[in-house]
Amino acid sequence: MDEPRWLTDAEQDVWRTFVTMLGALGDHMDRQLQRDSSMPYTYYEILVVLSHAPNRMLRMSELAGLRGSSRSRLSHAVARLEAQGWVERRECPTDKRGSLAVLTDAGFAALAAAAPGHVTTVREAVFDRLSPEQVRDLGRISAAILDGLDPDKTLPGCRELG
Amino acid sequence: MDEPRWLTDAEQDVWRTFVTMLGALGDHMDRQLQRDSSMPYTYYEILVVLSHAPNRMLRMSELAGLRGSSRSRLSHAVARLEAQGWVERRECPTDKRGSLAVLTDAGFAALAAAAPGHVTTVREAVFDRLSPEQVRDLGRISAAILDGLDPDKTLPGCRELG
DNA sequence: CCGAGCAAGTTGAGAGTTCAACCAGTAGAC
DNA sequence: GTCTACTGGTTGAACTCTCAACTTGCTCGG
Numbered sequence: 001m002d003e004p005r006w007l008t009d010a011e012q013d014v015w016r017t018f019v020t021m022l023g024a025l026g027d028h029m030d031r032q033l034q035r036d037s038s039m040p041y042t043y044y045e046i047l048v049v050l051s052h053a054p055n056r057m058l059r060m061s062e063l064a065g066l067r068g069s070s071r072s073r074l075s076h077a078v079a080r081l082e083a084q085g086w087v088e089r090r091e092c093p094t095d096k097r098g099s100l101a102v103l104t105d106a107g108f109a110a111l112a113a114a115a116p117g118h119v120t121t122v123r124e125a126v127f128d129r130l131s132p133e134q135v136r137d138l139g140r141i142s143a144a145i146l147d148g149l150d151p152d153k154t155l156p157g158c159r160e161l162g
Numbered sequence: 163m164d165e166p167r168w169l170t171d172a173e174q175d176v177w178r179t180f181v182t183m184l185g186a187l188g189d190h191m192d193r194q195l196q197r198d199s200s201m202p203y204t205y206y207e208i209l210v211v212l213s214h215a216p217n218r219m220l221r222m223s224e225l226a227g228l229r230g231s232s233r234s235r236l237s238h239a240v241a242r243l244e245a246q247g248w249v250e251r252r253e254c255p256t257d258k259r260g261s262l263a264v265l266t267d268a269g270f271a272a273l274a275a276a277a278p279g280h281v282t283t284v285r286e287a288v289f290d291r292l293s294p295e296q297v298r299d300l301g302r303i304s305a306a307i308l309d310g311l312d313p314d315k316t317l318p319g320c321r322e323l324g
Numbered sequence: 325c326c327g328a329g330c331a332a333g334t335t336g337a338g339a340g341t342t343c344a345a346c347c348a349g350t351a352g353a354c
Numbered sequence: 355g356t357c358t359a360c361t362g363g364t365t366g367a368a369c370t371c372t373c374a375a376c377t378t379g380c381t382c383g384g
Contacts, residue, residue, distance in 0.1 A: 040339085040340070043340095070342075073341060073342075076341075077341095095350075096348080096350090097347095097348060097350070098349095
């Protein structure tokens with residue numbers, strides 16, 4: 001195993017702060033939604049994506065793709081959302097293997113009820129604390145990182161144990 | 163429920179990108195560590211913190227505080243790490259309620275084996291993709307967000323249903 | 325000393341995620 | 355047509371995290 005390029009002290013500082021913020025922010029958002037609307041953040045996002053889709057309806061795999069979620073995760077999640085009456089499954093007419101997830105009226109109502117509190121939380125936690133330049137920077141930084149993650153899913157040159 | 167200040171289109175874009183990056187990066191880091199070193203990222207971080215502590219030993223609550231983790235979570239995690247032989251629990255001599263978590267030699271070795279791959283992943287996923295200014299910005303932005311999250315743990319003015 | 329209250333940790337149940345295995349249905353090659 | 359390979363989606367077990375009890379021990383006013 002070759003020595004990797006270790007992080008400088010400054011980089012370590014940034015990484016620690018970043019990772020801590022990541023965890024704390026995730027917890028914060030999750031707790032707010034769970035407390036006020038009885039749903040985890042990931043489920044909220046599923047409802048959001050469905051609400052924007054034509055006829056509030058999407059194939060499972062499209063939904064998974066748009067959310068960056070695994071098929072399995074989505075399947076479990078939709079099962080739960082279906083049990084709550086917020087989503088319905090329907091057969092796909094053009095491909096008998098497929099399933100369609102449809103947002104119900106109850107689901108739309110739940111989303112509408114959850115949205116204001118969620119947006120307020122996002123605003124207070126993030127946008128109200130950053131300057132316009134920082135917001136712009138955050139967008140670019142996020143895009144740059146995401147760009148390197150999205151395509152491959154697997155690590156480039158990191159597999160040479162032995 | 164008053165109308166919240168909704169996000170502008172630009173803010174929504176940033177938020178979506180940011181959140182997507184958050185999830186993808188977390189998955190990426192977790193998967194790498196799980197695959198190459200059979201531990202989730204949160205456990206890796208516990209080992210790191212312990213390895214920096216005097217005598218590689220910390221009170222459970224200190225460890226939880228340093229990691230921003232709940233007592234319960236840490237207790238479960240240490241139980242698991244203990245079963246793997248990477249950490250040991252000891253009684254606290256000054257407070258019989260307390261527990262000390264101690265990093266074992268095996269734990270230190272596991273950490274040493276995991277570190278290079280982890281650092282390489284961090285470098286490739288984040289630091290190699292950002293300019294020095296962006297790295298600095300990321301640190302400041304993270305600190306600003308964290309700053310608003312750390313103290314209260316509860317939402318400021320977001321509880322007025324009815 | 326004693327009791328009330330608080331702090332440190334653990335535990336168990338419930339919920340979400342992952343991974344690997346698994347059906348079913350589609351698509352191409354022949 | 356049929357055989358094979360692949361895709362869409364589900365399922366079950368193992369694992370982690372959360373939340374709410376619960377146990378134990380410390381602390382401090384009386």
